[in-house]
Amino acid sequence: MRNVVLLFVVAALLTAAALGVRGRVSENRPLMLVPDMDFQPRVDAQSESEFFADGRSMRTPPAGTVPFGGGDYASDAGAPTPNADMLAGDESYYQGKKNGKFVENFPLALDIALIERGRERFNIYCAVCHGGAGMGNGITTKRGLVGVPNYHDERLRKLPVGEIYSAITNGKGQMASYAAQVAPRDRWAIVAYVRALQRSGHAALGDVPVAFRGELEKTKTDDVKPAPAAKAAPDTKKSASEKNP
Amino acid sequence: MANVFRPRADLWLRQIAAFAVLASVGGTAALYYYGPPEYTRVGYAPLQPTAFSHELHAGQIGMSCLYCHSNVEESPHAMVPPTATCLNCHNQVRANSPLLAEIREAGKTGRAVAWERVHKTPDYVYFNHSVHVKRGVGCVSCHGKVNEMPIIRHDQPLSMGWCLECHRNPEFALRPPSEATNLDWSPPVGQTQVEVGLHIKQQLAVNPPQTCAGCHR
Numbered sequence: 001m002r003n004v005v006l007l008f009v010v011a012a013l014l015t016a017a018a019l020g021v022r023g024r025v026s027e028n029r030p031l032m033l034v035p036d037m038d039f040q041p042r043v044d045a046q047s048e049s050e051f052f053a054d055g056r057s058m059r060t061p062p063a064g065t066v067p068f069g070g071g072d073y074a075s076d077a078g079a080p081t082p083n084a085d086m087l088a089g090d091e092s093y094y095q096g097k098k099n100g101k102f103v104e105n106f107p108l109a110l111d112i113a114l115i116e117r118g119r120e121r122f123n124i125y126c127a128v129c130h131g132g133a134g135m136g137n138g139i140t141t142k143r144g145l146v147g148v149p150n151y152h153d154e155r156l157r158k159l160p161v162g163e164i165y166s167a168i169t170n171g172k173g174q175m176a177s178y179a180a181q182v183a184p185r186d187r188w189a190i191v192a193y194v195r196a197l198q199r200s201g202h203a204a205l206g207d208v209p210v211a212f213r214g215e216l217e218k219t220k221t222d223d224v225k226p227a228p229a230a231k232a233a234p235d236t237k238k239s240a241s242e243k244n245p
Numbered sequence: 246m247a248n249v250f251r252p253r254a255d256l257w258l259r260q261i262a263a264f265a266v267l268a269s270v271g272g273t274a275a276l277y278y279y280g281p282p283e284y285t286r287v288g289y290a291p292l293q294p295t296a297f298s299h300e301l302h303a304g305q306i307g308m309s310c311l312y313c314h315s316n317v318e319e320s321p322h323a324m325v326p327p328t329a330t331c332l333n334c335h336n337q338v339r340a341n342s343p344l345l346a347e348i349r350e351a352g353k354t355g356r357a358v359a360w361e362r363v364h365k366t367p368d369y370v371y372f373n374h375s376v377h378v379k380r381g382v383g384c385v386s387c388h389g390k391v392n393e394m395p396i397i398r399h400d401q402p403l404s405m406g407w408c409l410e411c412h413r414n415p416e417f418a419l420r421p422p423s424e425a426t427n428l429d430w431s432p433p434v435g436q437t438q439v440e441v442g443l444h445i446k447q448q449l450a451v452n453p454p455q456t457c458a459g460c461h462r
Contacts, residue, residue, distance in 0.1 A: 004260045008267040015275055022284045025398060030286045038367035045322040056357055120423075124309040128334070139306050144338045176333050181315040 092162065094184055096169065102162030108185070110192055118193030121186045125178055126194075134197040147174055151194060152201035164191045282402040289399040291361040295347045296396075303428070304392035310384055310426040321373040325360055328352045363399050364388070370460055381422040381445045383430060386411070392428045408460070412453035416442030419451060 049057035088094040092107040129138040134151030171177040313326040389400025419442040
């Protein structure tokens, strides 16, 4: 009987030695014990295809393709939201231009929610290069990216909003287009937030709500550096929304 | 007639019976331990065509998950970014690094980079990223601390039982949706995860399906 137990223990140890423990890091593809219908002969998002020459199952729509049925499709969720302007005919909203010139005024109503949205999107997509306060000192500039402008320069403060929108949409200089990552409404939200940042960089103490002034005066004597975005934001949002009705 | 079984046969019988019992118990235990995705999937960390480090990009540099996986709030599928997204920075940053040769080549020719897929639910599971992210399930709940992984690794089992645990008690995972991509988020001081979770659950009317048709159609 002792032999039986010994045999069992040896078998168990061999199994454990061969298979290891849970969570073991491995380069090998997961073992499929019962692969029933786990892989169906269908096309998934971003999957491979042997049918098309470029090996992609997803196809690029021909230029000029418009969504069918007058809707904006929320990506591939396929949930259309009504959009009366499905052909993107509003030049000032979709291109930031009117009659070949960049628009000076926002083609949509500004409110605090839009600017907050702009702040969120800015911090995701723009701050990596442009920096949280728009000083052109994002983290990528410390790793070899050059030529990022400072939003607080005179030239950039005077840019029409349409030109900032166009830079996001079409790219500018070394900066590539962000049209695929940021939807038109979010682009305008970012433009609004950029305007708020620019305002904050040249604000006087009188622009700051009374409640926040004490905090600023405390730091005044210190080595004065522009406040980081997170701090500057509470004061700037209000002024920007007042400025751009 | 001589006896068919010799006296030793009795011992053999007992030994065989004992081994059968031990083997079936051991085999069942091994199947329970090694069969589920907790063993088969967790820890899967394939070699990628380009050694992309989430630890560097999402951790040290602190980029948002959304910079690359920008559709995750709108789409069922959290996309792998197009090569153009890499080149937004890498047209200048490490522009001549041999590590990025594959990316530069793909950018020039338009060929797809053959990233190895790590997380894969079976085709009969209709998982939707956007509903989870928008209702305050953080990336970290299913993907682990990606910002600490130099090589991306399968962190959670993604088995049906594992999904259902959370669908039954979502308060253990819910957080404010604005913190969904913050992998280092923890509940504010003085509040427990369950308190935050219950609040979010009520506020956003989170009612995860527990029926088959919730995920299988």
